[in-house]
Amino acid sequence: MSLPNPRIRRPDVIIIGTGAAGAVMAKELSTQGLRVVAMEMGPFLKTRHFDQDELTAMHPASSSLHEHADIYRHDQPNTYRQSASEQAIEDHGIHMQSTVGGSTLHYTGISWRLHENDFKERSLFGDLDGADVQDWPIDYWDLEHYYEKAEYEVGISGLAGANPFDPPRRRPYPMPPVPRTSSGALADMAAQKLGWHSYPAPLAINSREYGGRPPVMNCGFCESYVCTIGARSSMLVTMIPRALRTGNCEVRADSCVREIVVDEDGRAEGVIYLDKDLREHRLEARAVIVCCNGVHTPRLLLMSKSNLFPDGLANSSGKVGRHLMFNYYQSARGFFEKDLNEYKGVMDSRIIQDVYDPDPDKYGFFGGGVLEPRGDGETISFANLNMPRLRRWGARRKKWIMDNYTRYMVALTSMQSMSQESNTIDLDPDVRDKWGLPVPRVTYNVHPNEHKLGDFFRDRARELLDTAGAHGIVASPNFVPHGDAHLMGTCRMGNDPATSVVNKFNQAHDVDNLFIVDGSSFVTSGKSNPTLTIQALAFRCADYIITQMSRLNIR
Ligand SMILES: Cc1cc2nc3c(=O)[nH]c(=O)nc-3n(C[C@H](O)[C@H](O)[C@H](O)COP(=O)(O)OP(=O)(O)OC[C@H]3O[C@@H](n4cnc5c(N)ncnc54)[C@H](O)[C@@H]3O)c2cc1C
Numbered sequence: 001m002s003l004p005n006p007r008i009r010r011p012d013v014i015i016i017g018t019g020a021a022g023a024v025m026a027k028e029l030s031t032q033g034l035r036v037v038a039m040e041m042g043p044f045l046k047t048r049h050f051d052q053d054e055l056t057a058m059h060p061a062s063s064s065l066h067e068h069a070d071i072y073r074h075d076q077p078n079t080y081r082q083s084a085s086e087q088a089i090e091d092h093g094i095h096m097q098s099t100v101g102g103s104t105l106h107y108t109g110i111s112w113r114l115h116e117n118d119f120k121e122r123s124l125f126g127d128l129d130g131a132d133v134q135d136w137p138i139d140y141w142d143l144e145h146y147y148e149k150a151e152y153e154v155g156i157s158g159l160a161g162a163n164p165f166d167p168p169r170r171r172p173y174p175m176p177p178v179p180r181t182s183s184g185a186l187a188d189m190a191a192q193k194l195g196w197h198s199y200p201a202p203l204a205i206n207s208r209e210y211g212g213r214p215p216v217m218n219c220g221f222c223e224s225y226v227c228t229i230g231a232r233s234s235m236l237v238t239m240i241p242r243a244l245r246t247g248n249c250e251v252r253a254d255s256c257v258r259e260i261v262v263d264e265d266g267r268a269e270g271v272i273y274l275d276k277d278l279r280e281h282r283l284e285a286r287a288v289i290v291c292c293n294g295v296h297t298p299r300l301l302l303m304s305k306s307n308l309f310p311d312g313l314a315n316s317s318g319k320v321g322r323h324l325m326f327n328y329y330q331s332a333r334g335f336f337e338k339d340l341n342e343y344k345g346v347m348d349s350r351i352i353q354d355v356y357d358p359d360p361d362k363y364g365f366f367g368g369g370v371l372e373p374r375g376d377g378e379t380i381s382f383a384n385l386n387m388p389r390l391r392r393w394g395a396r397r398k399k400w401i402m403d404n405y406t407r408y409m410v411a412l413t414s415m416q417s418m419s420q421e422s423n424t425i426d427l428d429p430d431v432r433d434k435w436g437l438p439v440p441r442v443t444y445n446v447h448p449n450e451h452k453l454g455d456f457f458r459d460r461a462r463e464l465l466d467t468a469g470a471h472g473i474v475a476s477p478n479f480v481p482h483g484d485a486h487l488m489g490t491c492r493m494g495n496d497p498a499t500s501v502v503n504k505f506n507q508a509h510d511v512d513n514l515f516i517v518d519g520s521s522f523v524t525s526g527k528s529n530p531t532l533t534i535q536a537l538a539f540r541c542a543d544y545i546i547t548q549m550s551r552l553n554i555r
Contacts, residue, residue, distance in 0.1 A: 008250045011037040012549070014271055014285040016257045016300065019102015020531045021518040021538045022291030023235030024150075027242045028542035030249035034549070037250050037283060038243070039273055041435070042098035044253035047237065050105075050226035054378050057106075057224055078295070079428045080442045080482045088441045090431060093483020094295050100253050101236030103293065103485065104531070108223040108347045109204035109232050110372075111156045111532040113147045116140040116167050117357045118526050121367070125357075128366045131418040131447050132323065136523045137495045137504040140167055146536035151202075154535060155210045155233045158202030165197070165353045177349070178207045178216050182340035183409040184349035187373035190467035196354045198373070204233040204531075205346055213237060218345045223376075255281075256435045260288055260304040260313055260514070268313075268514040274435050287513040287545065287554055291538070294324065294487030294519040298425045299440045301491070301516075314491070314508040314516070319501050321425040323492050324442070325417040325525040326484030328369075328450045332411050332461035333385075334470025339406045342375020348412075349374075355460070356527060365452035369415030369527050371460060376410050387474065409470070411461035414528035415454065417488075418447035425490050446480050454478055486530050488522040505544040506537060513554050517541050 012034040015022045026038045076096055079088035097103045117124055119136040127133065148171050150156075157175035160166075177200030180188075184198075191198035205222070206215045216231045230237040243249040254276040261282070263269045270284030290297050298321035304313035312320050352371040360366045376382075383401050384392060391397055423445065427438040458475050465473050494500025497509035502521050508514040517538050519530050526533065548554045 008035050008037050011035045011283070011285045013037075013287050013289060013545070014039060014283060015289045015291060016271065017102060017291035017293065017296070017518070018100045018240060018251060019235060019291065019293060019518075020104050020534050022289070023101065023104075023239035023243065024535050024538035025289050025291060025517060025542055026249050026251075027239040028539060029545065030243045030246040032542075032546050033248065034546075035248050036243065037252055037285070039255050039257050039271065040100050040251060040253045041256035042100065042253065044100040044251055047226060047228055047230060050228065052219070052221040052225050052228065054380050077431065077433050077439045078442055078483065079431055079439060080444070082443070082445045082480060084422070084443055088428060088443070091442070091482050093442065093481065094440070094487065095483065095485035096293055096295070096487070100240060100251055101234045104234040105226050105236055106224050107485070107531065110348055110351070110529045111151070111154070111202045111204045112351070112529055113167055113169075114140070114526045114533050115165070115356060118524060121524055125360050125366060128418060128447075128449060131366075131420055131449070133366070133419055134492075134494065134523050137493055142504075143533070143536045143540065144170065146539040147532065149539050150532055150535040153539075154204050154238060154532075155206060155213070156202050156204055156532070157207040159200045162199035163197060163351070163353060165356050173202060175207045175210055177201070178203055178205055178346050179218065179349070181342060181345040181349040181375065183342055183373040183375055186340075186409065186468040187350040187352065187464065190464050191352055193467050194463065196352050198350045198352050201346075201348045201351045201372075203346060203348075206231045206233075211238060216346060220343045220345060223347045256437070257300060258303060258435065258437055260290070260300065262306055262308060262313065262511065266308045266511060268511050278435065286549070287515065289515040289517055291518050294490050294522075295425050295440045295442070297516055297518055297520045298490040299427065299438075302427050303437065309510070314501055314510045314514060316510050317498055317501060319492060319499065321490050322421050322423075323419045323489040324423040324425055324444060324487075325419055325489040325522065326444075326481050327486045327525055327528045328415045328417050328446060328454060328481065329528075330413045330415075330454045330458045330461065330476050332458060332465055332473055332475040333408060334411070334465030334468070334473045335404050336407045336409070336470055340375070340409055341406050342409055343379075343406070345375075347374050347376070348372045352464070353527075355457075363456065365456060366418070366449050367416035367453060367527075369413055369453060369457045371457070371464060372412040372414060373464065374410050374412055379405065409465070411464045413457035413461050415450070415457055416527050417525040418449055419489055419524060420447055442483055444481065451478055486519065486525070486528065488519040488525050488530055491516045491520040492523050493521040494523065506541040507544070515541055515545065
């Protein structure tokens with residue numbers, strides 16, 4: 001695809017990654033008049049290049065069947081091991097999309113704000129053995145204005161005031177909630193009986209025409225699919241076009257940055273990137289902003305070694321790649337007498353946050369979580385479900401599929417991950433990707449507290465389904481995640497350069513014209529769904545960069 005803008009030879013700013021964070025940065029900075037080149041290792045596609053085909057989207061092994069098979073790369077190669085003493089094996093646990101728009105192209109769009117307590121868990125709840133829980137260097141009120149900005153710019157539907165546990169806000173959501181699904185109606189009913197609060201999920205999905213985009217058509221292809229009408233606010237249909245319309249921004253797709261280069265004073269000078277044909281190019285700018293997500297950001301910094309930064313760029317603390325967090329999750333599935341038809345509509349129309357941040361002394365575990373009553377409508381995945389006492393083939397399986405596909409719902413529970421220094425991203429010594437670069441090696445194990453959380457929330461999920469009238473409830477077993485879609489913590493934010501990578505404005509402690517803006521700067525994981533916070537941080541960081549550049553603190 002040809003680029004919509006002429007090439008910018010000497011930008012003010014290079015942004016690496018065009019997902020949730022990078023696209024916001026590109027839009028904000030180009031709107032303020034800075035010349036921006038946004039680098040993206042994946043292609044620049046149009047919505048029409050994607051389709052709603054479960055075989056190609058969800059079962060990559062079969063994706064060669066598809067004309068655009070290579071765009072369904074939501075599982076970039078990585079390797080995985082549980083501890084540093086093990087040999088990592090090839091794995092595809094890290095879920096991300098690698099095209100212009102990043103993982104917002106196929107995300108579910110659940111978009112709530114972190115709560116006030118999320119920013120100060122160490123102060124409120126104390127220490128946890130074996131974990132490294134710290135307060136953020138900012139509080140909720142540092143971000144409130146930017147949350148509001150993100151909600152209006154991204155376009156979030158929801159009902160302010162419906163969740164009694166929500167943090168305070170100054171403005172309602174720009175759109176009312178999307179239509180309630182069957183799982184939402186059952187959750188409302190069951191929650192009321194249990195004395196809980198089920199409220200409309202805040203979603204980056206239009207409930208009415210907004211931002212020139214149409215309302216949701218309830219086709220059911222949300223999570224893991226690209227919205228074919230643009231009702232969901234992927235960055236491909238919101239921030240990227242707005243950035244390009246300024247005339248100050250160029251998106252350089254199919255361009256993988258392999259190194260951020262520094263000058264003799266240790267300031268970021270620019271990047272070296274590889275084009276589609278693996279030819280190397282160099283591009284220089286006044287500032288470099290890394291938005292490659294919680295896994296690829298530390299990878300890039302660790303690849304950017306130099307005499308001044310022998311352990312990787314911005315890594316004098318040794319913290320780049322450490323404290324990797326996902327959101328631990330568990331689920332239960334229940335079956336009903338009547339049709340729910342959860343394959344239609346959005347994924348989650350309701351959320352329950354009654355045990356969001358409970359008192360550890362009372363509950364016996366640290367941190368909390370949320371319940372997400374939902375469908376997960378993929379037919380092939382459903383047909384393959386591991387069900388007790390039911391083979392995966394034969395007449396009984398077929399009858400079970402026919403009887404149950406339209407009659408089940410899932411109570412997903414999403415929880416906090418404990419920040420542990422030993423959970424890391426580093427460079428795999430053996431495995432390389434198609435660019436010839438080392439793939440990220442994930443070393444990850446759960447903290448025992450996560451199992452306690454999991455047990456508690458799995459029981460709540462069963463309780464919800466049971467109260468809603470489900471039968472044959474099956475709950476997921478305890479497990480250790482090999483990866484996730486929520487990628488956080490690997491360049492954590494803090495006031496102390498000895499224990500953190502970026503300051504409270506997402507500026508690298510070691511390099512004043514280098515910014516790291518994505519989930520990697522999270523200090524704690526929250527209970528789920530980090531993207532609205534990632535975007536609020538990006539809007540805030542963009543303001544900071546503009547001020548610093550106008551004061552000539554960044555030249
Ligand atoms: C199936 C799924 C469902 C999800 N649902 C939700 C949800 O409901 N709510 C929620 O809050 N979050 C959800 N998420 C997570 C959400 O998508 C991410 O939190 C968010 O997109 C992260 O934004 P980011 O900008 O940090 O990274 P991304 O959006 O992943 O973008 C990073 C970009 O950087 C590019 N890149 C990386 N390295 C390089 C390099 N060296 N050179 C050039 N480009 C590079 C990548 O190709 C990519 O395009 C979901 C994710 C998935 C996969």
